[in-house]
Amino acid sequence: MRVLITGGAGFIGSHVTRALAAAGHDVSVLDCLHPAAHQPGSDVREVHGVPVRRGDLRDRDTVESALAGVDAVVHQAAMVGMGVDLADLPAYVGNNDLATAVLLAGMARLRVPRLVLAGSMVVYGEGAYACADHGPVRPAPRELADLAVGQFEPRCPHCASLLDPGTVDEDARLDPRSVYAATKLAQEHLTAAWARESGSAAVALRYHNVYGPGMPRDTPYSGVAAIFRSALERGEAPQVYEDGRQRRDFVHVTDVAAANVAALASLDARPPGLRAYNVASGEPRTVADMAATLAAAMDGLAPVVTGAFRAGDVRHVVACPRRARDELGFTAQVPFAAGLAEFATAPLRA
Ligand code: UD1
Secondary structure (H helix, E strand, O other), rough: EEEEEEEEOOOHHHHHHHHHHHHOEEEEEEEEOOOOOOOOOOOOEEOOOEEEEOOOOOOOHHHHHOOOOOEEEEEOOOOOOOOOHHHHHHHHHHHHHHHHHHHHHHHOOOOEEEEEEEEEEEEEEEOOOEEEOOEEOOOOOHHHHHHHHOOOOOEOOOOOOOOOEEEEEOOOOOOOOOOHHHHHHHHHHHHHHHHHHOOOOEEEEEEEEEEEEOOOOOOHHHHEEEEEEEHHOOOOOOOOOOOOOOOOOOEEHHHHHHHHHHHHHHOOOOOOOOEEEEEEEEEEEEHHHHHHHHHHHHHOOOEEEEEOOOOOOOOOOEEOOOHHHHHOOOOOOOHHHHHHHOOOOOOOOO
């Protein structure tokens, strides 16, 4: 297929570009080289031999010329992470939602009927929980008074007792809790509307915590794996927030790329509409565990569990990877220990 990859010069996008080209697709890349992901003044001209067309997805002419002759779009371009403060709000909405709207309008006009969207687990807010008395519940954001005294587990919205965490599946209630999360969920809604109205097939891949070679270094937009790796490189101990027992699913970027290849291959066999999939390793770990494993692999200082917290962080987000396995044939291949051992010395992007 002739596939346009938006954001194909970024951390995840460049791995997706390589994987789709290796799978035999005729790929092209459109990327604005956003300063949050690329060094100012950087001029990336190709990714794994694929030329990069530099342009802004919010611009209709740019998008339509990139879409000419294309069979499918793999939409990775986005502004990611927690951001700095609310001054980032228009940039998130512009880069994530307005850009997606311009892309979808162009796909409708030029009749490009297939889309794979890079989604995020942030659309869930907190993961899945059960109360001993009330069964499955969705906890409200944690109270600052609890966090301040080191009570990090969320409470039952009915009886305030502490909850047991479980795995979150794609039918979980969606509860975006940050500007970024709201823009990632809006992308899914816009894509679903486009798919229904144009009779097209689309998949949203809800990435869990992605890490691997080419991850951006320590910036306000970086994930915890890059923050810890940068600290260790400076000879500092990783600072683990809360009590370190919060859990995430750390999934290797080459597995994420493989999920994109599988999702694209699935499109022709599905009815019009959008379907979402968790993209996860299925091997959840605590943040303290990840810090200790990376510190050992880098022969660095042991992590420090600080008890500090970020208001707005969720406690546990652990994916159920079953739907992607059953419907896309996708199972992550990189084991946690091997992935982190490689990540310890992998190049990062400046
Ligand atoms: C957040 C974003 C997510 C994004 C990811 C990486 C939201 C709600 N979530 O998810 O979309 O993909 O960041 O940019 O916007 N931690 C430490 N020490 C640190 C930094 C973080 O212990 O120095 C802890 C955090 O408290 C958290 C965990 O590590 O418990 C993971 O943090 P992070 O990598 O930022 O990812 P998420 O919170 O899962």
